[in-house]
Amino acid sequence: MRIVVAVKQVPDTAEVRIDEERGTLIREGIPSILNPFDEYALEEAMKWRDELGGTVTVITMGPPQAEAVLREAVSMGADEAVLLSDRAFAGADTWATSHTLAKAVEKMGDVDIVMTGKQAIDGDTAQTGPSIAASLDWPQITFVGFVQELNQDSIVAERYVEGGCEVIRSSLPVVITVLKDANIPRLPSLRGKMKSRKIEIPVWGREDLELPEDEVGLDGSPTRVVSITTPEIISNGEIHHGDSEYLAKLLVDSLLGSEVT
Amino acid sequence: MNYYLSEELNDIKELCAEIALKYILPVRAELDEENRFPREIIKVMADSDLCGIYIPEEFGGSAEMFGGGSMALTVATEELSKACGGVAVSYAANALGAMPILISGSEEQKKKYLPDLASGKHLAAFALTESEAGSDAGRVKTKAVKDGDSYVLNGTKQWITNGGEAQIYTVIAQTDPSRGARGLSAFIVEEGTPGFSYGKKEDKMGIRASSTMELIFEDCRIPASNLIAREGHGFLVAMKTLNKSRPGVAAQAVGIAQGALDEAAKYASERVQFGQRIDSFQGIQFMLADMATQVEAARALVYGVSKMIDSDARKYEKESAMAKVFASDVAMKVTTDAVQILGGYGYMKEYPVEKMMRDAKITQIYEGTNQIQRSVIASALIKETAARGK
Ligand SMILES: Cc1cc2nc3c(=O)[nH]c(=O)nc-3n(C[C@H](O)[C@H](O)[C@H](O)COP(=O)(O)OP(=O)(O)OC[C@H]3O[C@@H](n4cnc5c(N)ncnc54)[C@H](O)[C@@H]3O)c2cc1C
Numbered sequence: 136m137r138i139v140v141a142v143k144q145v146p147d148t149a150e151v152r153i154d155e156e157r158g159t160l161i162r163e164g165i166p167s168i169l170n171p172f173d174e175y176a177l178e179e180a181m182k183w184r185d186e187l188g189g190t191v192t193v194i195t196m197g198p199p200q201a202e203a204v205l206r207e208a209v210s211m212g213a214d215e216a217v218l219l220s221d222r223a224f225a226g227a228d229t230w231a232t233s234h235t236l237a238k239a240v241e242k243m244g245d246v247d248i249v250m251t252g253k254q255a256i257d258g259d260t261a262q263t264g265p266s267i268a269a270s271l272d273w274p275q276i277t278f279v280g281f282v283q284e285l286n287q288d289s290i291v292a293e294r295y296v297e298g299g300c301e302v303i304r305s306s307l308p309v310v311i312t313v314l315k316d317a318n319i320p321r322l323p324s325l326r327g328k329m330k331s332r333k334i335e336i337p338v339w340g341r342e343d344l345e346l347p348e349d350e351v352g353l354d355g356s357p358t359r360v361v362s363i364t365t366p367e368i369i370s371n372g373e374i375h376h377g378d379s380e381y382l383a384k385l386l387v388d389s390l391l392g393s394e395v396t
Numbered sequence: 397m398n399y400y401l402s403e404e405l406n407d408i409k410e411l412c413a414e415i416a417l418k419y420i421l422p423v424r425a426e427l428d429e430e431n432r433f434p435r436e437i438i439k440v441m442a443d444s445d446l447c448g449i450y451i452p453e454e455f456g457g458s459a460e461m462f463g464g465g466s467m468a469l470t471v472a473t474e475e476l477s478k479a480c481g482g483v484a485v486s487y488a489a490n491a492l493g494a495m496p497i498l499i500s501g502s503e504e505q506k507k508k509y510l511p512d513l514a515s516g517k518h519l520a521a522f523a524l525t526e527s528e529a530g531s532d533a534g535r536v537k538t539k540a541v542k543d544g545d546s547y548v549l550n551g552t553k554q555w556i557t558n559g560g561e562a563q564i565y566t567v568i569a570q571t572d573p574s575r576g577a578r579g580l581s582a583f584i585v586e587e588g589t590p591g592f593s594y595g596k597k598e599d600k601m602g603i604r605a606s607s608t609m610e611l612i613f614e615d616c617r618i619p620a621s622n623l624i625a626r627e628g629h630g631f632l633v634a635m636k637t638l639n640k641s642r643p644g645v646a647a648q649a650v651g652i653a654q655g656a657l658d659e660a661a662k663y664a665s666e667r668v669q670f671g672q673r674i675d676s677f678q679g680i681q682f683m684l685a686d687m688a689t690q691v692e693a694a695r696a697l698v699y700g701v702s703k704m705i706d707s708d709a710r711k712y713e714k715e716s717a718m719a720k721v722f723a724s725d726v727a728m729k730v731t732t733d734a735v736q737i738l739g740g741y742g743y744m745k746e747y748p749v750e751k752m753m754r755d756a757k758i759t760q761i762y763e764g765t766n767q768i769q770r771s772v773i774a775s776a777l778i779k780e781t782a783a784r785g786k
Pocket residue numbers: 489521522523524525529530531532554555556557558600608758761762763764765766767768771
């Protein structure tokens with residue numbers, strides 16, 4: 136079983152500041168971490184590798200310093216890592232990012248499953264996984280809360296959707312996105328930590344992936360962030376003071392008088 | 397103080413800190429309250445490769461990577477003890493139990509027992525103490541009688557850390573009562589051996605997550621090949637074991653003290669009385685300054701002796717005793733002062749320092765009381781002085 140886990144380096148807080156003019160995140164001064172949701176994808180991949188044999192390869196697309204999250208994944212038990220990094224990749228939207236990641240999966244050749252976290256905590260799009268599947272033209276199972284079965288030919292997974300659970304069987308290869316419900320991610324091990332310092336991580340650029348310039352980075356991105364704003368919170372709350380009898384009457388009157396049915 | 401630990405030792409420190417944060421802190425009060433052994437936490441440590449850091453690579457461990465294993469164990473035990481002294485000793489006592497095999501076991505014994513201890517599949521315990529043999533360990537009465545290719549054990553051990561949880565027990569028993577301490581021998585007894593059962597589990601003041609149990613041997617027959625070293629070498633094996641493991645108790649003491657200091661310093665920076673933070677009062681400042689200095693001095697002593705052991709020093713009995721005495725006395729003092737700095741809150745179970753004060757006490761008692769350690773230091777000193785006089 137060859138499993139690829141696509142991971143992302145994200146700022147260590149959901150409350151990053153936004154550069155109002157450029158509509159982008161200000162990353163300076165904020166420590167970077169492995170996207171927390173990706174830990175569940177990684178654990179799921181390693182759990183099945185431990186059971187079935189095979190390898191887990193982590194990949195990420197990002198600047199050279201994104202290598203840190205790959206090393207972290209290796210310290211937790213990933214077997215191999217590949218960094219997709221090239222100046223030409225800068226400014227990619229989810230389409231261009233997924234397309235680049237998909238090309239790397241294709242280049243590896245014999246991949247059975249691609250796993251990703253449900254979403255990244257910075258962009259919150261939850262599109263990268265599905266979009267990798269589209270680019271590879273593979274089936275996909277998103278929001279997987281439990282993998283019931285996995286073998287060389289097929290997977291049976293529970294997809295947690297609002298108000299229910301879909302049990303889906305798919306042939307391999309397949310892309311799945313994993314929820315926090317799936318497992319408890321393991322801690323790094325000492326051997327993993329040592330390996331993570333020594334392992335050579337190949338860097339693949341645009342040319343290694345044989346991607347034309349207009350399919351990567353800003354030029355390959357069909358979408359643009361036009362602006363990012365904080366929605367105005369419209370609050371119509373009123374605060375009244377008084378004894379309980381008065382307040383109860385006020386409340387009843389206002390409910391009766393309102394449009395609420 | 398920065399000790400510029402190797403990257404590998406830092407890995408241990410980081411990993412133990414992460415385990416403490418994610419797995420120990422959330423449950424330590426519960427483990428203490430319920431007198432419950434932290435089986436799940438030990439499993440996490442095993443999965444993180446922490447159980448083999450003092451065992452050589454050829455037996456499934458990784459001691460070489462850390463320069464020998466003593467510093468490794470010290471760093472791990474200290475870090476875990478910052479969060480919970482009870483969990484930490486449950487981990488460290490495995491090394492105590494394995495030490496007789498590691499130090500004096502045969503090649504076959506090492507091959508048979510160490511790999512499962514290194515992986516954390518098995519836990520170990522060391523059984524020396526009996527009701528009438530505490531400080532006076534030479535008075536062990538448990539008998540081991542040779543019968544063909546077996547020994548038959550009879551007797552009761554008390555207060556055995558990891559008792560009931562461990563699978564492998566190293567047991568000191570009498571093979572020749574006429575020779576006293578020189579008639580003692582060390583054996584390996586596996587859990588489940590007929591005639592070997594557990595007695596009562598103790599209800600303790602502190603380190604309540606740790607299991608302390610009675611071991612009962614009634615015509616317990618073990619293979620003669622489970623004898624460690626030779627007949628009559630048991631006392632020596634026990635003393636060598638304790639000399640090597642005492643820095644572990646010292647590391648536990650340093651960790652508990654550091655944990656209490658951290659709590660006290662944080663509390664003092666937040667608590668306001670008389671309109672100001674209490675750490676603005678010189679009375680509190682000087683206490684904190686002394687606590688911090690004592691903890692650092694204790695750590696220096698423990699790291700010093702651990703490095704001596706990792707450098708294959710021939711003798712370190714005196715230094716090992718010094719580290720244990722000093723660090724455990726510091727732990728008692730610092731935890732008591734931490735309770736004082738927290739005032740009434742320090743006395744309450746909602747705050748962790750009262751537990752730390754209870755946990756600290758044992759470090760002055762087990763693996764040789766501090767009185768016995770002082771005797772060891774003094775007799776080494778007297779010998780050295782005499783040798784110099786010649
Ligand atoms: C929680 C716990 C866990 C333990 N775990 C283990 C274990 O895993 N394995 C094991 O074998 N044992 C274990 N022990 C036993 C421990 O090592 C003994 O309690 C310790 O050695 C002291 O022996 P004692 O309690 O019989 O005290 P005693 O020897 O009766 O001592 C009583 C007091 O007299 C003092 N004293 C005794 N002799 C002298 C002397 N010559 N000079 C001056 N003062 C002296 C002592 O310092 C002490 O203050 C454990 C004990 C406890 C409490």
